[in-house]
Amino acid sequence: MSSLNKRQKLNDSNSNNTQPWVEKYRPKSLDDVYSQDHTVSVLKKNLQTSNLPHMLFYGPPGTGKTSTILAMTKELYGPNLINSRILELNASDERGINIVRKKIKNFAKLIISKPSKDDLEKYPCPPYKIIILDEADSMTSDAQSALRRTMEKYSNITRFCLICNYVTRIIDPLASRCTKFRFKSLNNDNAIERLKFISKNENLNVENDEINNDFYKNLLQIANGDLRRSITLLQSASNFSLDGPITSARIDELAGIVPDVVITNLVDKISNKNLNEIIEFTNNNIVKLGYSASAVILQLHDYYIINSNSDTKFKNNVSYLLFDIDSKLTNGSNENIQLITLLLNISQLY
Structure with a gap:
């Protein structure tokens, strides 16, 4: 040659x-x-x-x-x-x-x-x-x-x-x-098959890859079924996981997902209606750690509206508050102020 x-x-x-x-x-x-x-x-x-x-x-x-x-x-x-x-x-x-x-x-x-x-x-x-x-x-x-x-x-x-x-x-x-x-949203099975093909082709060490599809399901859920974003997150995770398997926690971190334990503790503070605790916890565990208000809103929506057993009136009131704050954030309002306002208003519903 x-x-x-x-x-x-x-x-x-x-x-x-x-x-x-x-x-x-x-x-x-x-x-x-x-x-x-x-x-x-x-x-x-x-x-x-x-x-x-x-x-x-x-x-x-x-x-x-x-x-x-x-x-x-x-x-x-x-x-x-x-x-x-x-x-x-x-x-x-x-x-x-x-x-x-x-x-x-x-x-x-x-x-x-x-x-x-x-x-x-x-x-x-x-x-x-x-x-x-x-x-x-x-x-x-x-x-x-x-x-x-x-x-x-x-x-x-x-x-x-x-x-x-x-x-x-x-x-x-x-x-x-x-x-x-x-063009409809991708079928989970087909999307997982494609992600597995890429993982195998790139010799990625993915947690529980051969046991179940939980890792890939979580990846697709974070990306809202967007295969392009899923592939991008997978590539980013591969660059930061050279010393061990790629985990769902790593994907959550790269995607800016707030840990479940933080959301659970935040909801506890809200239900206790202690305004000073809500503000202090939000500043120390969300704002200072760089989590976006939009991510918090999405996860609070899942917690209160989808997974909660609360009555319909409570869910409707929370939905309105989430919608109102999300609209204000879209129009360029200050994230920290709007997030604190949202949490304090939800606490008044208890």
Whole structure:
């Protein structure tokens, strides 16, 4: 092997080792996409005819929307044509009308070149380009309106794939021009299977890996079913657990989860209605340790609303307090003040 080939192989290996696992284990084909059987089956049929419509992918984050369209484009064009046939934009960064009028329109009207004979033998190589607009629900209404005409005018040589979390934020005239594909939250079994595959591939030492799935269930619960966030947390935990197994406690710490014992003690202080104890405990065990108010609110919600045996009136009152404080935090209020206010108000309900 020549020195040039050895150097290239080493560079490829280093690049693969330093790559984020989210990208490293992104599906390479539609067969690798988990839990979206209906969407995958429809797209595979479209691949056979190579006649794709404009598409709208929507659903919760981390369910494989971007991965699916990227995997499909690889099967459509192959590695040689994908750079010239695909334009991928994050609409949350490039969301104004000028982007539609310039960047998107200029790419949409480009005449495509003919694929080589080798590419035609291996891939369908349909005679159109694809523009992927990720987070399209962040685009302004004016930009979405301007996009309608571009989609119609250049549909013979350009297809669009809009990706969003909230389909209601896409204007009706734009949504009606697309075939909609709903991406559901991942099935726990499929997600756990994928996480186990990554753990095995990376030679991770995970607690009770062969005994049960509690570790992976906890990981998915923390990430709210978001497989992308789960993989990121797993990679972060692997970097901090070189001297022992990766534990659920390590995942909780990285995710900023407040320990259960702290929440239990906090609830005890609240039920005793001693205002000074509540303030002192909160400052020493939550604020000074850097836990976020949002994390505390979520865990108090689980404690009082989901797991508590309290009466309906009490739960309703606590729900209102949690909603009110969460809204204020979203609008930029001081975390510490709002958290203390919440805890004192809950104590008055006892």
